[in-house]
Structure formats: structure tokens, C-alpha cells
């Protein structure tokens with residue numbers, strides 16, 4: 001019940017200002033983000049790699065309102081890629097990008113986002129890794145999938161994300177599986193209307209399994225983005241059924257969530273990638289994590305009270 005309220009709050013500028021200014025918030029936020037800049041994040045990447053964990057790095061930021069901010073987002077990724085190069089991790093450290101931070105919602109945003117993200121994909125390719133395009137609210141799906149398709153013409157490893165809560169996603173999975181794309185499947189983290197998305201969690205989970213089956217049976221590379229133990233078991237069964245070897249799919253979880261399970265899956269020989277966000281613009285990301293799980297909200301409120 002609380003989830004939709006928190007998701008609505010995640011888009012409020014007034015609340016953004018209040019929550020971001022509270023000193024205690026910052027302490028809680030560090031549970032979910034790796035650092036404020038490249039200098040603190042790169043050592044975290046190295047540590048995770050030593051524990052057998054791969055990463056996908058997200059420079060926090062979304063919903064920008066000015067083209068110069070889009071250039072700043074692009075440059076922040078270029079700085080990150082430059083710092084990652086010497087680690088020599090190659091595809092073990094990839095990037096996740098939100099096209100809204102590259103200008104997608106501005107006038108002419110589709111072309112602007114493509115123009116801004118292309119140098120990032122080029123730079124990632126030059127150090128032997130790649131980029132996955134995060135999926136945001138449903139109004140952006142056509143543009144984001146189209147940009148992904150354009151990028152894959154030259155950079156076939158560019159990843160797509162699909163959200164099982166959207167009615168359209170089974171069809172999108174079929175198209176992407178046929179194309180042979182790298183696809184991260186998630187449940188979906190935005191507040192979506194009943195006209196486009198399942199509202200019932202059980203329906204979202206059932207759709208997740210249907211989409212996963214399509215991806216596992218297809219010719220692409222499925223990336224199972226979930227903390228849900230039932231879905232992780234089902235993914236392993238579907239992969240086995242489809243005759244996939246361990247290196248022919250991967251699991252992905254968020255930094256700070258189910259850390260022990262992350263290490264356990266990696267130790268079992270699975271490819272386990274941790275979505276690692278960093279930066280100062282953490283409000284929207286943080287609020288979506290609170291909305292996903294009442295325990296996260298309780299943790300946040302408790303630390304407010306016990307200070």
C-alpha cells in the first residue's frame with residue numbers, strides 16, 4: 001500500500017529538497033550507493049571483483065531539464081570509464097545508463113540522448129566492456145528500445161532492460177530474444193497506470209516467469225535482475241531446461257541488497273553482477289528502493305528516530 005505513495009513522492013521536488021537536506025538520510029543512503037564520486041567507487045568495484053562479483057555502474061541522475069546537464073552526465077560516465085580502464089576488468093565492469101539523464105525528455109530528446117550516449121558506448125567498447133540502457137517509466141520504452149537497437153547495429157553488446165509489469169513486455173522479449181540481444185529482465189520500479197501495467201504483485205511475478213522463459217529459450221543473453229529467491233530458482237530451472245551453460249546467462253542484484261546471496265551465487269559458479277549506483281543525485285533511486293520493500297522504509301525511519 002505504501003509503495004505507490006513513496007513512488008509518487010519520488011517525483012516531488014519539495015520532498016527531494018527536504019529529504020536530501022536531512023543529515024541522517026545521507027547515512028542511510030550509503031547502504032544503497034557505493035560512494036559520491038569515482039574515487040570512492042572504484043575501490044568498491046575492486047573489492048567486489050575480488051569476491052567474484054561483476055558490476056554494472058550507474059552514475060546517479062535522471063529527469064534532467066537542461067541540455068548542459070546531459071553533457072555533464074555524459075562526461076561523468078567518460079570519467080568513470082577512464083578510471084575503470086586500468087583495473088583491466090573488461091566486461092566484468094559494465095555501465096548502466098538512464099537516458100533521461102542524457103536528455104531524452106527534452107525537446108528533440110530521442111536524438112539528443114542517442115548523440116550523448118554514443119560516445120559513452122564507444123569509450124566502454126574501447127576498454128572491452130559495454131553499456132546497458134536502464135528502463136524508466138512506460139512513456140520512454142519505445143524511444144529507449146529504439147536507441148538500443150540503433151546502438152546494437154555498431155555495438156552488438158549494448159544491453160536492453162524490460163519490465164515484467166508492463167503488458168507489452170512479452171512481445172518486447174520475443175523481439176529482443178530473436179535479435180539475440182543482452183536483456184536484463186526486472187519487475188519494474190515506477191508507478192504505472194492500470195492501463196499499461198499489472199498492479200497485482202502476483203501477476204507481475206507470473207509475467208516475469210513467462211518473459212524469462214522466452215529469453216532463456218531465445219538466442220540472446222538473459223540477465224536476471226531480481227532479489228526474489230523464487231524467481232532465482234525458477235531462472236536456474238529454465239536455464240537448465242533451455243540447455244544453457246552457467247556462462248550463458250547471469251544474475252543481477254542491487255548494491256546493498258542480499259549481499260550474502262550475491263556472494264553465494266558467485267561462489268556456486270554463477271555470473272553475478274551487482275548494480276552499483278554512485279553520485280550525489282540519489283533521491284529518486286533511494287525512494288524507489290524504499291518503495292520496493294517496507295523493511296527498507298522501516299530501516300530508514302528507525303535510523304531517523306534512534307539518532
Ligand code: FAD
Nearest residue numbers: 134135161186187188189225226227228252253254257275
Ligand atoms: P521484490 O518483489 O521487491 O522482492 C521479492 C523478494 O525478494 C522478497 O519477498 C524477498 O524475499 C526478496 N528481497 C527483496 N529485497 C530484499 C532485501 N532487501 N533483503 C532480503 N530479501 C529481499 N527497475 C526498472 O524499472 N528499470 C531498471 O532499469 C531497473 N534496473 C534494475 C537492475 C537490477 C540489477 C535490479 C536488481 C533491479 C532493477 N530494477 C529496475 C528494479 C526492479 O524493477 C525492482 O523494482 C526491484 O528489483 C525489486 O524487485 P525484486 O525482483 O527484487 O522483487
